[in-house]
Amino acid sequence: METNKKKLTTASGIPYAENENSMTVGPRGPILLQDFILHEKMAHFNRERIPERVVHAKGSGAYGTFTVTHDISKYTRAKLFNYIGKQTKTFLRFSTVGGEKGSADTERDPRGFALKFYTEEGNWDLVGNNTPVFFVKDPKKFSDFIHTQKRDPYTNCKSPTMMWDFWSLNPESLHQVTILMSSRGTPYGYRHMDGFGSHTFSMINAKNERHWVKFHFKTQQGIKNFTGDEASAMRGVDPDFAQHDLLHAIDSGDFPKWALKIQVMTEEQAKTYQWNPFDLTKVWPHADFPLIDVGVLELNQNPDNYFAHVEQSAFAPAHVVDGIGYSPDKMLQGRLLSYPDAHRHRLGANYEQIPVNRCPFAVNNYERDGQMRVDGNYGSSPNYFPNSFDDIVADEHYKEPSWDLGTSLAGWYDRNAEGENDHYTQPGNLYRLMSDDEKHELVKNITGAMSGIEGPKRELIINRQLCHWFRADIGLGMAVAKGLQVNTDEAMKAMAGYV
Numbered sequence: 210m211e212t213n214k215k216k217l218t219t220a221s222g223i224p225y226a227e228n229e230n231s232m233t234v235g236p237r238g239p240i241l242l243q244d245f246i247l248h249e250k251m252a253h254f255n256r257e258r259i260p261e262r263v264v265h266a267k268g269s270g271a272y273g274t275f276t277v278t279h280d281i282s283k284y285t286r287a288k289l290f291n292y293i294g295k296q297t298k299t300f301l302r303f304s305t306v307g308g309e310k311g312s313a314d315t316e317r318d319p320r321g322f323a324l325k326f327y328t329e330e331g332n333w334d335l336v337g338n339n340t341p342v343f344f345v346k347d348p349k350k351f352s353d354f355i356h357t358q359k360r361d362p363y364t365n366c367k368s369p370t371m372m373w374d375f376w377s378l379n380p381e382s383l384h385q386v387t388i389l390m391s392s393r394g395t396p397y398g399y400r401h402m403d404g405f406g407s408h409t410f411s412m413i414n415a416k417n418e419r420h421w422v423k424f425h426f427k428t429q430q431g432i433k434n435f436t437g438d439e440a441s442a443m444r445g446v447d448p449d450f451a452q453h454d455l456l457h458a459i460d461s462g463d464f465p466k467w468a469l470k471i472q473v474m475t476e477e478q479a480k481t482y483q484w485n486p487f488d489l490t491k492v493w494p495h496a497d498f499p500l501i502d503v504g505v506l507e508l509n510q511n512p513d514n515y516f517a518h519v520e521q522s523a524f525a526p527a528h529v530v531d532g533i534g535y536s537p538d539k540m541l542q543g544r545l546l547s548y549p550d551a552h553r554h555r556l557g558a559n560y561e562q563i564p565v566n567r568c569p570f571a572v573n574n575y576e577r578d579g580q581m582r583v584d585g586n587y588g589s590s591p592n593y594f595p596n597s598f599d600d601i602v603a604d605e606h607y608k609e610p611s612w613d614l615g616t617s618l619a620g621w622y623d624r625n626a627e628g629e630n631d632h633y634t635q636p637g638n639l640y641r642l643m644s645d646d647e648k649h650e651l652v653k654n655i656t657g658a659m660s661g662i663e664g665p666k667r668e669l670i671i672n673r674q675l676c677h678w679f680r681a682d683i684g685l686g687m688a689v690a691k692g693l694q695v696n697t698d699e700a701m702k703a704m705a706g707y708v
């Protein structure tokens with residue numbers, strides 16, 4: 210053997226003599242049990258797959274840098290924003306939502322925009338989408354909704370019937386469905402779309418004052434979408450279109466950028482604003498809450514191994530850093546607990562030690578042991594608190610101001626009660642803002658998707674959803690009815706018993 214070559218070894222470092230032929234009794238005889246290297250190879254291979262994400266399974270990721278360009282210290286004391294020019298390392302994972310790990314990148318779907326900032330005061334995960342709103346406003350509905358986007362239990366196929374049944378029964382979804390059915394539902398890869406924190410979050414400044422905020426990442430590459438037909442065609446040509454596009458851009462030095470901007474609402478404004486500021490199915494119109502510049506995010510490094518970095522990445526909306534806080538948005542509240550639970554299931558109890566997830570700064574606590582503990586487990590230092598030996602303390606300066614929740618009555622409140630049930634004005638406004646071409650494409654996509662509804666409840670589901678399009682905008686309702694060849698007079702008579 211040439212001396213400058215590395216020796217092939219087992220996982221425990223023992224050099225192999227032979228890697229292509231198993232040890233046998235004679236050239237034509239059976240394999241010996243003692244060829245444990247064969248067993249090791251087969252056994253490790255059998256364990257290569259980990260559970261795919263229950264949603265957002267197909268994705269692409271890259272490392273980058275966030276640079277502060279504007280002073281927002283009057284809103285937040287978060288250290289990552291504390292001077293102009295400050296840079297923070299980031300990792301961003303994009304994804305589609307409903308498809309499996311091997312599904313096509315150009316499916317009509319929202320896109321995930323999950324961003325990790327490795328800040329000196331811990332990792333901040335902003336786990337958003339390319340849309341500012343969502344389909345439902347209570348986390349109890351999330352799993353039901355997702356089931357309608359996945360495979361039918363009987364046919365094992367995607368089912369437009371399930372999707373439109375759910376959407377038509379949950380008119381709060383209309384705003385997000387309108388965006389989904391527009392060309393923004395089929396972005397041209399991941400570089401040409403915006404990202405949104407979507408929820409309302411809070412910022413806390415040095416005086417311990419709270420403001421409500423929304424986060425927006427505006428693509429500097431310009432918005433570019435596939436038409437529905439182009440997206441369908443690309444599914445066959447290159448199902449990994451978005452992965453190739455991102456990878457090649459970064460490899461060739463064409464680093465994609467997004468401008469981070471925020472919208473800010475005072476606690477006083479929130480009390481009287483016409484829309485519930487914590488309702489994830491609503492936007493804060495820019496005319497009322499203009500965008501404020503913050504900084505620039507640039508993606509500039511492809512991970513050298515997809516599984517190690519992208520598949521094992523784990524983002525949690527609960528992970529905010531000092532100066533940034535939650536809000537009473539019910540969906541955000543549900544997500545605070547759901548994600549770390551998903552990570553423990555998918556990656557194990559010590560998933561925070563995986564390099565892509567690990568905080569590169571201080572981590573001190575009394576969590577110990579568990580499967581795959583690979584960081585030394587804090588050696589001989591105490592594993593309980595309080596103790597008389599170390600000097601680890603909980604620092605009260607990080608406490609945020611108390612929340613005034615206005616009531617102490619606990620109960621199951623209807624999310625869509627009077628005053629919270631205008632599902633139509635904002636999607637209608639969105640439709641009316643569209644150009645004629647965009648309206649045409651939207652109607653084509655809606656009618657194409659709704660044509661897939663089948664079975665005994667077909668007419669009921671179509672008519673129920675048509676009512677929602679009409680309520681958003683008469684012109685939109687008429688166009689969809691025409692596209693579906695529905696006789697609206699007959700449909701209204703048929704629906705009289707239901708609405």
Ligand code: HEM
Nearest residue numbers: 262265302321322323336337338343348351407543547551
């Ligand atoms: C109550 C509502 C929701 C629940 C319970 C929920 C739950 C989950 C779960 C369990 C995962 C898989 C996590 C993993 O295995 O690593 C996930 C992924 C994800 N969710 Fe949600 N989700 C909700 C709503 C939302 C909303 C509103 C957004 C965006 C505004 C969103 C964006 C994402 C993204 C981007 C990912 C992929 C993260 C990654 O790239 O690893 N989700 N969600």
